[in-house]
Amino acid sequence: MVEAFANDPIALRQLIAYEALGNIPPFDGYKNLCKRIGDGLMEYIDYEFWYMRFARGEMDMEFDGSRDPTLRSIHDLPMEILKPIFETLKPIERLMMHKVSPRLRTCIESMDPKLRRLSFKSGKEHSEINYDFTDVIYRQGKEGGCQVKSNQRKEVSVPNSNHFELALHDISVVFNNPKLHLESLYICVDADKMQRLREILERLDFKIKTDKVEFHTENSTEEAAILPCLQSGTLENICIHMREYKSTTDETSLEEKKGRISKLTEMIECKESKMLILHLDFKEDFPIEQLLNCRGLSLHSTTWRWFVPASTVIKFLEILLKSTVLETFIIDNYDRFKLKEAIRNNGKPLWNAVETHNGIFKLEGFEQVFKLDISIARIRLTRQ
Template identity: 20%
Template sequence: MSKFIENNPSAIEVLIFYEREKKANGENLNEKLAKLIGKDDELTRLFDKMTMEDTEAKRKEIRQLVVNNQANLRLCILSDIIDKKPIIESVWNIAKIIGYFDMDYQDFEFWFGRFSSGNWNLDQKTFSDMSFEVLGNIMQKLDFLSQMKLRNVSRGLQNIVNKKPPPIDHISFKIDCESSQSILNLSIFKSKGTDSDRCWKRCYNGEDNWKKSFDGMKVLLSNPRLRLTTFTWNIISSEMNVQFIDVINSLNNKIKIENLDTTLDGDLLIDLLKAIEPGTLEGLDFIGKFEAVHFDRLAQMDQWKKARSVRFQFYLDISPDFHHFQHFQDVSINVESLTMDDILIVKKLFVQNDKLKAFYIDAGQKPSESEIVEALGLSNYFFGERSDYSLSSLELPGSNECLEVSISESGINIWRETE
């Protein structure tokens, strides 16, 4: 008996159901089974038993066998070859009788062509027969574009590609405006490991092409094994931002991103952060606008609490609660107004959190330089070489570290130094 039959006994059950629904009588079935797999009285008894079972219940059972393993269709395909059925009729009959219309057509076409050529070897190896380990090793040798092309060959290869981490770690979306048109630029590249610094770029012009980019993005982000070092979304179009978040909200998995760089505002940014797996996100770089309610919601999220660095490039027209930054290592923020209480809170954060390395604040309005020096109790105060900023040191009690403080017209920077 063929090893295929030994390893796939359910293929016989699928064949017998298929033949029963084609109204094959016992004698004709015996002749066909003899051609396919040899004589076996047990198969005839199985056929007789199946005729006594409820058709629709059995069809559901058979359909699940095919869903689990499309190799269970091979004997049905070979049966149609013996009956000299054309491929279109064979596909339609099998789909209609078994009730399975989502089959892998490339795989079906391969076996139909092989059997039609006279090669009835059911054990012929295909990609779907190779071990996942072997196929996975093959996939890992391929670059990103090659893997994406293989996904379109068959569903089996698509599943294998999806089970391996994609060979990329950066995705960047940016908009360029040329004349009256907006062009979406997508950059995908790898920065670590072998074949690093390889980059793939695509430009999308017009809404129809934008949809293609979003569809492709969903394919990538749906892979639970994808882990990005950086994801950049630098888009100012509110329409495209909403479409992007619609894609994000449709995902069934959390995205793994280490560094996020985005222009999204308020609610849309919150939605994006919700889709990122907490604990993977280390760096936040925000350019969008925020209201007080958004900042409060942001500070309650695990994604925020577990990040290490944050930068707000856009001026915040609110006065954020600086206590929300107490767990970070690096902070850079732009505010319209900075109070003395804010500055003292930042000093306190350095005392409470020995992991805080630097806190940079650009401010539209702030206390005078002399007020800051007096309030912080700064010593060794002197001007910088360009005379547009001043430097001072602030000792940290019980530590061999000190705080370096730089005061300029645009703001105040504080960072930790070891003495």
């Protein structure tokens, strides 16, 4: 049958006319043609040429196509063909195509971006976006312009532009795709830029899906700007670097810090996540009691050369063991030998702990059994 149609172009065009007059979408008609008489007999661009003529009522089967040459480009291809093409592109390449035309933008925004790791950093003189380990750097120029560079294209100069606003526009394109589902999202921007980022996030019609989020804070408001814009059902790991959180003995400051930690843990995103990781300057007065409703908690001190004393660890454990939801607690420890001796307590172990191995204790005097591992430099408490 293929040979018969290959030698009879008029018969082939009659099949196309049948599809066109039946208002069958052109690409669907082309697939029907390939299914009936085989692939490779006619290119889609030729099929569409005849289809559009017949759809307009121009039924001359012997028309000489060379008299009406129509230059076609990627803009003219149907969505069904564009999507397989864009499927082969990397996320950064799709972003570049996104800027070409509204039609390509519509096509790309309807697809899963297949982006897994996204990082956004912005300082005083430059911003940086990392798409699955591909960097795009926006550097402020000397004459009011911005230099944009990536390893996917040559450096370009954008006149009368701001590095942060350019980067913010590009990352908003990614955020605006409802099919986006990241494995990790990292955000580190100066405090004076957070409000603009917050505006972009709050403008979304949906919440961003990511398994893990990591961000830095400078003015104690970043968690309220970022976390509510994330889908709590998919968010498993929250990591916050609290740069401005400093240990203090001032009563007013202590109450403010308690209030902040309390508000953080009351957020649905923190309650439903599996692990909350905090990097901050903490001492023994840290309000650990505000974190009893966390499923997982990991504390890391940002104070250089400050060792967490055994007494502080025991105080934290004493409080956290009362939690009904805590599954895992991790804290850095450089004083584990003193901690082991403190738990052994001269033969009267704290919490009736049973040392199953050197530095590994089984705590049974609670509703559920806990395992306490202090055999390495990081303490780990796990509900069994």
